[in-house]
Amino acid sequence: MNAPRHVPVLLDRVVALLAPALDHPDAVLIDATLGLGGHSEAVLERCPQARVIGVDRDPQALAMSRERLASYGDRFTGVHAVYDEIPDVIADLGLREVAGVLFDLGVSSMQLDLPERGFAYSIDAPLDMRMDGTTGPTAADVLNTYSAGDLTRILQKYGEEKMAKRIASAVVREREIEPFTNSARLVELLYASIPAPARRTGGHPAKRTFQALRMEVNDELRVLERAMPAAVEAIGLGGRVVVESYHSLEDRLVKRTFADATRSTVPDDLPFLPEGSEPSYRLVTRGAEQANEAEIEENPRAASVRLRAIERTRPRTISSSGKGAAS
Structure with a gap:
């Protein structure tokens, strides 16, 4: 079996968007789509105060990433889960909130490059396609x-x-x-x-x-529909959610979730915004960012990427049960 290739899409931009949220002691990033760990490795390398919790539903990818990131010791933890289980993952680790959540949606390099997984149409293989x-x-x-x-x-x-x-x-x-x-x-x-x-x-x-x-x-859209609001709610003050999507339906869902989170509940005809009624989040990216021609030429999988990011600007409120509540 040939080793799968792994070229993370928009790697530098993703790390740049996450870095401000991870620049403090005990900052935790949930890499909700760990794959082969390319984005996680860059975060661990460039954000020395951060820990990464890598989540993946694919046991094969998880095993490879654990091996790849073993040198980072307890700064990396791999968890076998689907990304709509983020609240459970956070709770199981004894955390109330995290500093960042990253989604790199769609099929991973490993799944495409290993013919026995059945994701690629260029090689005859069993029609599996389960992540x-x-x-x-x-x-x-x-x-x-x-x-x-x-x-x-x-x-x-x-x-x-x-x-x-x-x-x-x-x-x-x-x-x-x-x-x-x-x-x-x-x-x-x-x-x-x-x-x-x-x-x-x-x-x-x-x-x-x-x-x-x-x-x-893989029930991808319904899983994402549950995961996005959970991720937005999970971040603490100054925390960021960064999402790379590759399908118009995925990007539309992300855009809608972010728009809902950044929308004020104050009526539009009110002449001023009462103190304390400001939205709890702000958009970090202007619309959806895309890869440039140079990156697409080097990595064709970047051609359809749409990158969006959001940041929490008001503290989470914690209910008596210890769970985060909407601000």
């Missing part, structure tokens, strides 16, 4: 059991695939002959289902279908 290969249905299960209507829905919603209905019908027809098990047969079906003119634009014809299957198998 945690120990639990849950596979991409093959989705292809072989979902109705044509449900397949159409996920291809349209998660893959923005214009040929979704045609592809779904072909999948249902072909699985009656033989269930889907490997990626090559699915890729062949996609080439046959998508007309030649449509194949000439938008990249590889399998890209959108594989993305949609991955997002469905």
